[in-house]
Amino acid sequence: MDELAFHARRPQLNPVPCVFEKAILSHCAHCELASRHALAERELVACSIEVAQINCTMLARLFRERATFALRLPLLGLPVAHAKAMQLQCGGLHGLQAVLNEPTPDVHVMVRKALANDASLLDLPWGTIVSHVLAWKIRRRAAKPQS
Known part of the structure; x- marks a missing residue:
């Protein structure tokens, strides 16, 4: 399937997309409201409750707004590189988990608790x-063994 x-x-197929799709697909976090769908060779994550998606959208915007200067992000409205988006989502959710003393990084549970x-x-x-956003580093692929 072309782009x-x-x-x-x-x-x-996905009218209510999960705001933290990148974090969920990379196993940085999970969400009790997330449902996965396949489209071609790709996987999509949807939110099952619109109000929860609105709350998560607000949280994601706050992650970006508060970390814009520290991460040297482009102005709001402009796209963010994949690595920076991962750092915002995974690092932000990790920070929220630490602040709330949550044992697991369940997005919906943490937003409700916050x-x-x-x-x-x-x-x-x-x-x-x-x-926590600044400290989070993307996982590097393991080096291929040399023959």
Whole structure:
């Protein structure tokens, strides 16, 4: 399937895409509301509740807004490189997990707990979360054995 056909078909198959799809597909986190779908050779992650997706969208925007300067990201609205997007998602969720003292990185559970504790995602300790974003490193592929 070519890239244009993939992007044209994606919204029909996945009308409520998971905001943290990259983190879920790379096993940095999981979510009890996520459902996986296959499209051609690719895997998509959908959110089963729209309100949860709105909360996650707000959290992802806050990750980006708070870490923009530290990560030297482009202005809001411009695309972010894959490695930086992974760092934002995985590092941000890892930081949120540490701040909330959660045993597992379940996105929906953490967002619910953050909203219950602070009543607003804006009141989270962003300095600690951003330090986890900065510390997170993408896994490198193992070196091929030389023959």
